[in-house]
Amino acid sequence: MTPNRIKELREKNYFTQQDLSNLLKNKNISATRVTIARYEAGSRIPNEEVWKALAEIFKVPVSYVKGEGIRGEEVESKLINLLFSAYYDNNEELSNMKNNISHFLSINGDKDTADSFTKNDEDYKKKSYVINFWKDKFKFLFDKKFEESLEGANDLEMINNVNLVIRMQLEEIIMNQNDSNFIKDYKESNTKLMDEFYNKNNAYTLVPAIDHQIKILKEYRQSFLNHGYFENEKNGKQ
Numbered sequence: 001m002t003p004n005r006i007k008e009l010r011e012k013n014y015f016t017q018q019d020l021s022n023l024l025k026n027k028n029i030s031a032t033r034v035t036i037a038r039y040e041a042g043s044r045i046p047n048e049e050v051w052k053a054l055a056e057i058f059k060v061p062v063s064y065v066k067g068e069g070i071r072g073e074e075v076e077s078k079l080i081n082l083l084f085s086a087y088y089d090n091n092e093e094l095s096n097m098k099n100n101i102s103h104f105l106s107i108n109g110d111k112d113t114a115d116s117f118t119k120n121d122e123d124y125k126k127k128s129y130v131i132n133f134w135k136d137k138f139k140f141l142f143d144k145k146f147e148e149s150l151e152g153a154n155d156l157e158m159i160n161n162v163n164l165v166i167r168m169q170l171e172e173i174i175m176n177q178n179d180s181n182f183i184k185d186y187k188e189s190n191t192k193l194m195d196e197f198y199n200k201n202n203a204y205t206l207v208p209a210i211d212h213q214i215k216i217l218k219e220y221r222q223s224f225l226n227h228g229y230f231e232n233e234k235n236g237k238q
Contacts, residue, residue, distance in 0.1 A: 004067040009058040044105040064152035097163045
């Protein structure tokens with residue numbers, strides 16, 4: 001049976017067993033200090049009313065109090081295993097995550113290194129230098145706040161949350177690159193346009209310069225739309 005998190009949550013909130021007994025009493029639930037101790041030890045199982053009251057006291061889901069989902073001490077190893085499973089094991093259920101990971105590694109110039117690990121050692125997944133590489137490149141997944149957000153999650157929730165965060169990081173990199181390229185291209189094009197306009201003022205050269213400027217704006221507008229900019233317009237909203 002999965003151990004519940006009553007003691008863990010009680011201590012995290014600096015409650016004594018008697019404090020918790022009193023808090024339950026305030027909710028018209030009778031549970032002595034001894035009963036609380038038995039709940040924590042697993043020798044007595046709370047009924048649903050008690051589980052719900054405990055969840056309200058600790059401000060967490062009932063499932064979390066019951067001990068369901070990922071435990072805090074498991075998060076880091078599960079993150080590593082998930083990344084390895086998605087990238088190295090050709091798990092079809094994680095194909096979307098693999099694509100995002102692969103793109104993220106490629107765009108940062110780290111894909112060749114990640115791929116090289118499979119050629120050096122059959123037990124590469126257990127090697128500290130491999131684990132440290134992944135923890136470093138995906139440090140945003142091993143951030144304390146994100147790890148805490150995964151506590152109590154089931155496997156599917158963890159997969160969805162991890163994939164979402166990787167995708168968000170990837171989108172940010174892409175947009176930053178697009179922003180930088182856009183500014184550079186726009187400045188160069190604008191300089192040429194202004195040069196034609198102020199210095200030559202020749203329709204045969206000015207019109208192509210204007211057309212080029214419009215082309216750049218259209219190309220980057222579409223790029224930004226594809227990656228989430230102007231979301232309201234993309235969704236047909238005003």
